[in-house]
Amino acid sequence: MTETSILEWLQAVKDPEIPTISVVDLGIVTKVSINDDNVEVTLTPTFAGCPALKILEKLVKDRLVEYVGIGNVEVKTNFETTWTTDMISEEGRKALLKHGLAPPKPHPGYLELDVLSDTPCPYCGSRNTELKSPFGPTLCRSLHYCNNCLQAFEGFKPV
């Protein structure tokens, strides 16, 4: 059992609200410590008010205890690492697209509204899109409209 194998096992744990992306590719698993047979996994929240936090802790724990059979697993959530959308992996970005969510653009540590304004449409790839609202059906999503294929779509907003 190594940190790498733990992360591989956790690839099977998906975000309950975006079931195409794993917790690892989402970048929220920030630390794995192994001490003999004890494993401690640290998660960091995507958004402070994300209702999936408790569920994620349970899913991670269940995966390691029940599937892998590790005896003692502790999962904790804290803010020691500040999650940003730049922590989403390349695989993760593809997984978001697969769910119809435009992946977040990289940002230089600060945000301006125009970071959201020319989000490419996840359906047709057009950049002829407009931002309707920086707030969407979940805290992590924004609402957009594509003037090319005339469809509304959601984006994963950069933080």
Add this chain to the structure above:
Amino acid sequence: MDFFNEKHVEAAKDLLYKMADDQLIIGHRNSEWTGLGPLLEEDIAFSSMAQDKIGQSEHLYNLLHELGEADADTVAFTRNANQFHCSQLVELPIGEYDFSLMRHFLFDMAEAVRFESLTHSGYEGLANIARKFKGEIKYHTMHAHAWVKQLANGNDEGKARMQSSLNEIWPFALGIFEPGQHEDTLKEAGIFEGEESLKGKWLKEVTQLLNACNLQIPTDSKPVFGGRTGNHTPHLQPLLDEMCEVYSIDPSADW
């Protein structure tokens, strides 16, 4: 928190309580727009911001729990109005949309300044949280800026309404920065830079946008203080009664 002595812990608690209570109560007020927003997108925006604020309040209550206070649910749902440390600004009823929007602008700009400052706090748990909240609140202030500008620079009615709300809210907004009794301790411990200093930064920021919208800041307003020491408007207790209704019926319920 071994770098705190007892005096520092008391001072940190005082600071955390007022921030957490502000977040919880404004979150509750924002949530009252769910299903009632003037546009679908605004309904969603206020609901999302409510969720952010309430989520943030939980993490601040968790820090209080680490400092020896009861757990988040107990603290949030079992106190009466006189035990709350929120500013009176956040407890005022939502009123019409212009009122809620102006309050949202003034309050969220104050939070942006506060959490930016706290990213440099010597209290590590609070600094970590502040770094995260800062990124989330950025969306709130962008939202507030966009709509205040749009309505104040729109037709005469929009401008008049925004000005009238600003006049009404301004003294309450100044009340956010009511100095606490532990300010010197907080400064000395490197936890917090103090309300007066924050107020200066906030004034600079909000004046910029209000000027750009040709809105006049009331010049003879006295700040409305009292919220931080448990003196509230008659609007807070009914809000708490409603917010705590489910919890009061069965505090042991698991949901």
